[in-house]
Amino acid sequence: MWELYLNKPHDMVLRKVERQPPLKDDEVKIQLIYGGICGSDLRVFKGNLKHASYPIRAGHEVLGRVVEKGKDVKYEIGTRVVLLPNTFCGECDLCSAGKTNICRHKKSLGINTDGGFIEELIVPSKYVLPIPDDVPDNKAILIEPFAVIVHAFKKVNIMKDRSVAIVGCGNEGMLAAVLAHYLGAHVTAMDINPAKLEMVRNLGDIRTAHPNEINGETFDIVIEAAGTRQSIERGLQMVNPGGEMVLIGMTQEASFPVTHFVRNELTLYGSIIYHYPSDFLQSIEYLRDHRFNVNDIISRIVPFTKFREAYEWALSGDYGKILLDFRGGCDG
Known part of the structure; x- marks a missing residue:
């Protein structure tokens, strides 16, 4: 053996x-x-x-x-x-x-x-x-x-016509994009790798973009699946006022814009396994x-x-x- x-x-x-x-x-x-x-x-x-x-x-x-x-x-x-x-x-x-x-x-x-x-x-x-x-x-x-994505999605209400951004299209990010699309949300999946974006497009009618192409646009829910400092910090700026963000990716630390977070009454969740x-x-x-x-x-x-x-x-x-x-x- x-x-x-x-x-x-x-x-x-x-x-x-x-x-x-x-x-x-x-x-x-x-x-x-x-x-x-x-x-x-x-x-x-x-x-x-x-x-x-x-x-x-x-x-x-x-x-x-x-x-x-x-x-x-x-x-x-x-x-x-x-x-x-x-x-x-x-x-x-x-x-x-x-x-x-x-x-x-x-x-x-x-x-x-x-x-x-x-x-x-x-x-x-x-x-x-x-x-x-x-x-x-x-x-x-x-x-x-x-099951990691299923667990994370239970923290937020992803439903028909809500706007959802998936930041990072590794295996977990792709699964998140598919589930959000399946639940009826308007999904935007982001990654810096064109090959990953092509894979996501093959999974359904899902909008894809390089993060630099998202200029000032915000979303009801942001799912962070890249696990980098930059993706977390940028993702927080993409949340609609009153919106929510779920972190499933992991990095050691990131800067937290407290004033922006409080004034816009955002909700941030961590989700593990x-x-x-x-x-x-x-x-x-x-x-x-x-x-x-x-x-x-x-x-x-x-x-x-x-x-x-x-x-x-x-x-x-x-x-x-x-x-x-x-x-x-x-x-x-």
């Missing part, structure tokens, strides 16, 4: 795993189908995430099938599942308040505990969710990253609808043994989601 292991930033290898421990009563073994490369995976790879630990097995976006289960597990062998890659204790004050996404003892796979890019993964069954048969693999792998399983279940319901177009968000699917090329494509910023296919095995 093989795994993708990050010894230190920029030093990823394909490593053989000789054996795994026996399953506990509440655990499942998942045989991977796909692993998705996420922006946080790239930050860990580059050494740009302060709370990352090394060495560590990479990855957290996982789709697979249950091939073995402990005696207390209700799922049947063969069940197709996605993974919740963020643990929660269920006991701290935040978990007790239903805020498991910001659990005080949270661990994140592929960041500060071993991740999911291994041919067969063992996890507690409470962290896997079965997928309906009518959600194909190429949509199912998007459930977890899409999701609530489980509710945001996952809502994500699945959207993806089940054939009108919800995410077909072009996935750019390439490659065998996991070609991880170096896959990470290079993802790091280039010129592609959508890059998937690693774990079904073919490895000759070593």
Whole structure:
């Protein structure tokens, strides 16, 4: 059995795993189908995430099938599942308040505990969710990253004819643009990369623009998904008086125009990951609808043994989601 292991930033290898421990009563073994490369995976790879630990097995976006289960597990062998890659204790004050996404003892796979890019993964069954048969693999792998957007959108009222700006068209930004469009909003998606704007145009009747082309225009809701100081500061100037902005991208700091913020009575939300399983279940319901177009968000699917090329494509910023296919095995 093989795994993708990050010894230190920029030093990823394909490593053989000789054996795994026996399953506990509440655990499942998942045989991977796909692993998705996420922006946080790239930050860990580059050494740009302060709370990352090394060495560590990479990855957290996982789709697979249950091939073995402990005696207390209700799922049947063969069940197709996605993974919740963020643990929660269920006991701290935040978990007790239903805020498991910001659990005080949270661990994140592929960041500060071993991740999911291994041919067969063992996890507690409470962290896997079965997928309906009518959600194909190429949509199912998007459930977890899409749940990030589902969670963020619950903070604001995106509806028909409201104006929504999406700042940054990485994977999360593209998903946000598709959902806002699906909900009937007038969507403007912005990015500095023309290739990303072309991808967004393929997803629906969505206006696209370089940020420099937006001169003085404001929007009811701004979704910041680029995670740069400049995009946050510029995004705040794009919010209508009385409007709202949601930050899902992350940067260390940005300047905050307090007078502008107060005088215009703006509302600013931070949003991190999701609530489980509710945001996952809502994500699945959207993806089940054939009108919800995410077909072009996935750019390439490659065998996991070609991880170096896959990470290079993802790091280039010129592609959508890059998937690693774990079904073919490895000759070593």
